[in-house]
Amino acid sequence: MKDVSSLSPAEAGAELARLAREIARANEAYHAKDAPEISDADYDALKRRNAEIESAFPDLKRGDSPSDQVGAAPSEGFQKVTHSIPMLSLGNAFEDEEVTEFDRSVRKYLGLSADASLAYVAEPKIDGLSLSLRYEGGALISAATRGDGATGENVTVNARTIDDIPATLKDAPDVLEVRGEVYMSHADFAALNTRQEEAGGKTFANPRNAAAGSLRQLDPKITAARPLRFYAYGWGSLSQPLADTQKGAIDRLATLGFVTNDMMRLCDGPDEMLEQYRLIEEKRATLGYDIDGVVYKVNDLALQSRLGFRSTTPRWAIAHKFPAELAWTRLEKIEIQVGRTGALSPVARLTPVTVGGVVVSNATLHNEDYIAGRSADGTPIRDGKDIREGDWVQVYRAGDVIPKVADVDVAKRPKDATPYEFPTVCPRCGSDAIREDGDAVRRCTGGLICPAQAVERLRHMVGRSAFDIEGLGAKQVEQFFEDGWIAEPADIFTLRDRKGVELREREGWGEKSAENLLDAIDARRTVAFERFLFSLGIRHLGEVAAKDLARHFHDWPTLAQTADTAASEPAAEAEGRDALAKSPAWSEFLSIDGVGQTLTRSLVTTLAQAEERALIDRLAAHLTIEAPAARATDSPVAGKTVVFTGTLEKMTRAEAKARAESLGAKVAGSVSAKTDLLVAGPGAGSKAKKAVELGIETIDEDGWLALIADA
Numbered sequence: 001m002k003d004v005s006s007l008s009p010a011e012a013g014a015e016l017a018r019l020a021r022e023i024a025r026a027n028e029a030y031h032a033k034d035a036p037e038i039s040d041a042d043y044d045a046l047k048r049r050n051a052e053i054e055s056a057f058p059d060l061k062r063g064d065s066p067s068d069q070v071g072a073a074p075s076e077g078f079q080k081v082t083h084s085i086p087m088l089s090l091g092n093a094f095e096d097e098e099v100t101e102f103d104r105s106v107r108k109y110l111g112l113s114a115d116a117s118l119a120y121v122a123e124p125k126i127d128g129l130s131l132s133l134r135y136e137g138g139a140l141i142s143a144a145t146r147g148d149g150a151t152g153e154n155v156t157v158n159a160r161t162i163d164d165i166p167a168t169l170k171d172a173p174d175v176l177e178v179r180g181e182v183y184m185s186h187a188d189f190a191a192l193n194t195r196q197e198e199a200g201g202k203t204f205a206n207p208r209n210a211a212a213g214s215l216r217q218l219d220p221k222i223t224a225a226r227p228l229r230f231y232a233y234g235w236g237s238l239s240q241p242l243a244d245t246q247k248g249a250i251d252r253l254a255t256l257g258f259v260t261n262d263m264m265r266l267c268d269g270p271d272e273m274l275e276q277y278r279l280i281e282e283k284r285a286t287l288g289y290d291i292d293g294v295v296y297k298v299n300d301l302a303l304q305s306r307l308g309f310r311s312t313t314p315r316w317a318i319a320h321k322f323p324a325e326l327a328w329t330r331l332e333k334i335e336i337q338v339g340r341t342g343a344l345s346p347v348a349r350l351t352p353v354t355v356g357g358v359v360v361s362n363a364t365l366h367n368e369d370y371i372a373g374r375s376a377d378g379t380p381i382r383d384g385k386d387i388r389e390g391d392w393v394q395v396y397r398a399g400d401v402i403p404k405v406a407d408v409d410v411a412k413r414p415k416d417a418t419p420y421e422f423p424t425v426c427p428r429c430g431s432d433a434i435r436e437d438g439d440a441v442r443r444c445t446g447g448l449i450c451p452a453q454a455v456e457r458l459r460h461m462v463g464r465s466a467f468d469i470e471g472l473g474a475k476q477v478e479q480f481f482e483d484g485w486i487a488e489p490a491d492i493f494t495l496r497d498r499k500g501v502e503l504r505e506r507e508g509w510g511e512k513s514a515e516n517l518l519d520a521i522d523a524r525r526t527v528a529f530e531r532f533l534f535s536l537g538i539r540h541l542g543e544v545a546a547k548d549l550a551r552h553f554h555d556w557p558t559l560a561q562t563a564d565t566a567a568s569e570p571a572a573e574a575e576g577r578d579a580l581a582k583s584p585a586w587s588e589f590l591s592i593d594g595v596g597q598t599l600t601r602s603l604v605t606t607l608a609q610a611e612e613r614a615l616i617d618r619l620a621a622h623l624t625i626e627a628p629a630a631r632a633t634d635s636p637v638a639g640k641t642v643v644f645t646g647t648l649e650k651m652t653r654a655e656a657k658a659r660a661e662s663l664g665a666k667v668a669g670s671v672s673a674k675t676d677l678l679v680a681g682p683g684a685g686s687k688a689k690k691a692v693e694l695g696i697e698t699i700d701e702d703g704w705l706a707l708i709a710d711a
Ligand SMILES: NC(=O)c1ccc[n+]([C@@H]2O[C@H](COP(=O)([O-])OP(=O)(O)OC[C@H]3O[C@@H](n4cnc5c(N)ncnc54)[C@H](O)[C@@H]3O)[C@@H](O)[C@H]2O)c1
Pocket: 026, 027, 029, 030, 031, 036, 037, 038, 039, 040, 041, 043, 044, 070, 071, 088, 089, 090, 123, 124, 125, 126, 127, 128, 129, 130, 131, 146, 180, 181, 233, 234, 295, 319
């Protein structure tokens, strides 16, 4: 992105227009639909960029500038409420200096010298949605969301169902508008999502969305069933002042029966404000609800009213936000998960914390070296700090990636914490867990006797890219495995005969759904060769390689026989590609573009294991395995084995390969006596030489394109 100072006015105008569109779209998704499409950090970055351009090009500021807007218009379906005093937003600070700068600008506005005393309150910024409650004569008469700041949604009936919101007040001013945040605790959020999932309803990405989605319900019965809470942090219209100070006013609201935040502190200036910020940040993980920063407010209400408002934010307050994609929390426990190939993966169980808008309670710890504070080659990571149970750790998330533990605060380590001892036996089956040379991962050697591996294999087998059986997801497979109904892949296809009757009577199933599942299983008795191969869950065998193998071998018996031959060839024992290539069966695998030594070795050794092989044969016995779709036979390259080498300029290697295959050619990765045609671009090396030696026809990229032009 271009620096603002180097933008031309035309570019600035165009970018302001784009930002206005993008921000409006994000506002609509977040505020009106409770379903954000971008992260808060990305949103904040858009707003910042917009503000920077506007301040550099004040003349270009748009009539619909996002800087002048709050939230989103109230949704249709709700009655509208006009706020007697607008409900605005808050300015943002991200760095410590911006907090000092805030104090300076307040003083400047008020004409106060740097050493004049000026008190602020600092309190958590709760991540929910704001609500304005109007009491008249001590009775709650209306409740409204913020909407676009001027007009909100009437949610009075819904608000009445929230325990923290009193229906009547004693000794209150005749007119009193209380403003605060509606939110949901982590525990209630998790329970709600579980219930929603079980009922097949919509689940929420984070507690804020859950709170907003629950309050903004057209049916108040739904709101009533949702565990919402309310913190009072401010007020709107008043017939009589509550107090002289922010702190006094909030204390008064507490006396009236509202829940207020007990982490509010009076601060003497920026140093104390930042101190409170760090204290609150430390407590963040253990609060049990989401906060996304700390709000500082000038304490003296007379000064607040002198300071007043900008278009959408008060001059007397600012929100100091926490870094969005990073958070500190407690690592409660390290657990070991056993994967499909026996890999022991350490997982950190964390005290839940929100990172980038998502509640995180687990993070990966990669492997035992990572926990110990070293990389695979022994060099220290995190300055060599190891990770222990009970540690205070920093968690981060980027995009949709699994959360990771990035750092440890050794100063906060419990005194009795001991270095983590990585298990050397499988926690599920007790077999030895060993680490092979050069492998960062420790693996359970239990194979098929390991229940963890067995169930992971089954889950893999029914997955999308494998058998993809409708109604048989990971969850059902796990249950059937636990109950002993399905122990290995072949059992899925005998389920009808063995358990058909019981399935119909099984809890949560019934006649219809049982029949649907059994039909769905029958429908998969015919399966594409590549899906079958992928379903076996052989280490290093991905979807793409499964396709390559299927195209090359066409049927399962041929592939299996070639693997058997490879296993019996003496060169199989030898190291190195050259030695392997001397064996015809090995080299047949290696000649397939996209199939390398590691995969070949894994495939050959897996199929050579008697138990493993018997299990695959039992599965295959129930199946009709379909060869890949017939290829074009009338193209000039049909049936020929083609090798591409050197740089291709008009297409990528992948494109060239796909095109050749669609024309019925076989694409190989290396030149051999079986090669019919070499397509050599600039920089072609040993393959071109070998082709000459073997007398194989060689053409360039243009020659290739000409050859297939009419195909
Ligand atoms: N991801 C997205 O697409 C997206 C879109 C729009 C907004 N957002 C998020 O919302 C923010 C902007 O929303 P906003 O205009 O509501 O501003 P804001 O959330 O930054 O600040 C204002 C709000 O803070 C709340 N608040 C909580 N505790 C408070 C306290 N103690 N005192 C005062 N107010 C308190 C109030 O509800 C108030 O309306 C963005 O910074 C972003 O994080 C995200």
